[in-house]
Amino acid sequence: xxxxxxxxxxxxxxxxxxxxxxxxxxxxxxxxxxxxxxxxxxxxxxxxxxxxxxxxxxxxxxxxxxxxxxxxxxxxxxxxxxxxxxxxxxxxxxxxxxxxxxxxxxxxxxxxxxxxxxxxxxxxxxxxxxxxxxxxxxxxxxxxxxxxxxxxxxxxxxxxxxxxxxxxxxxxxxxxxxxxxxxxxxxxxxxxxxxxxxxxxxxxxxxxxxxxxxxxxxxxxxxxxxxxxxxxxxxxxxxxxxxxxxxxxxxx
Numbered sequence: 001x002x003x004x005x006x007x008x009x010x011x012x013x014x015x016x017x018x019x020x021x022x023x024x025x026x027x028x029x030x031x032x033x034x035x036x037x038x039x040x041x042x043x044x045x046x047x048x049x050x051x052x053x054x055x056x057x058x059x060x061x062x063x064x065x066x067x068x069x070x071x072x073x074x075x076x077x078x079x080x081x082x083x084x085x086x087x088x089x090x091x092x093x094x095x096x097x098x099x100x101x102x103x104x105x106x107x108x109x110x111x112x113x114x115x116x117x118x119x120x121x122x123x124x125x126x127x128x129x130x131x132x133x134x135x136x137x138x139x140x141x142x143x144x145x146x147x148x149x150x151x152x153x154x155x156x157x158x159x160x161x162x163x164x165x166x167x168x169x170x171x172x173x174x175x176x177x178x179x180x181x182x183x184x185x186x187x188x189x190x191x192x193x194x195x196x197x198x199x200x201x202x203x204x205x206x207x208x209x210x211x212x213x214x215x216x217x218x219x220x221x222x223x224x225x226x227x228x229x230x231x232x233x234x235x236x237x238x239x240x241x242x243x244x245x246x247x248x249x250x251x252x
Contacts, residue, residue: 001216005035005227006206008074008099008133008160008196013040015047019202025064027202034230035068036205037097039133042075044086044106049073054091062249068230070237071245072097074133077119079107084122085129092128096243099160101133102141113142124151127241131158131194134165136179137172145178149185152192156240158226159186164198166210184218192236193220194227 009024010017019027021038028036038060041048057071072095078086085092085100092098100123102108108116120143123129132152135143152159165172165179172179186193195211197204215225222228226236237243 001212001222003195003208003212003222003225003227004033004229005233006033006197006199007037007070007097007131007194007227007233008039008162009036009199009205010040010074011038013049013053014200015041015045017200021060021069022064023202024199024205025067025069027205028067029065031206033067033206035070035233037070037072037099039072039074039097039099041103042073042086044076044078045103046105051087051091054087054095057095058245058248060249061252062247063251065252069249070096071249072099074099074101076100076106077102077108077123079119083126084119085126089126089128094245096246097131097237098129099131099133100129102137104140108141111140111142113144116141117144117147120148121151124148124155124157129157130237130240131160133160133196134162134172134179134198135159136165136175136182138175138178140172140175145182145185149182149189149191152186153189156192158192158194161193161195161211161215162198163195163208163211166214180214180218183215187218187220187224192226194225196227
């Protein structure tokens, strides 16, 4: 199964990434990808990007070397903010793509399944949110699977199947079985699903082999995945809401 878009990549702005936007785009081009989403971590992650970083994302090319760059975020579920996310709606509305997930040291380290689920349901109800990242992180951030999948279907939000969750180098590798369970439940419920690399280094962009193998084993076809190519991603996003800065960076 060939996928031509990667909706989960990080730069140095995330605080623990090791590449630039340009390096990500050139690596994507070399791998034959048509589109990437740059989803740096929101500010509540230690050394995550400041809101001004996301506000100024308009200066980044929209197309670089033939690769469409979605200027996005991987924001964090927040226990204290007005919208339950660590970036305000004013910033989220400017972005081409909004992903949200749970991460350590951002207010949810108690492993409280009910609390985590309530917080994520609030996030899923926000019309600016496009994707939930690595929902199967059972060991750190357990969730009520059926409740979350049902809400994702109702809201038309993507549930990610995260390739890095199946890597031995990942802190989430012990929850790999739960990541698979989320994908299986999402398929059965008709939820939107995307496979993401979660690349924190440019040579990992478009690295999907483990997640693709699991998706094929579960019965996913290419047509069931949002990130099959640039056209399918843009069709999905533009059907949800306006993306005011989609072409603001121009083509380089």
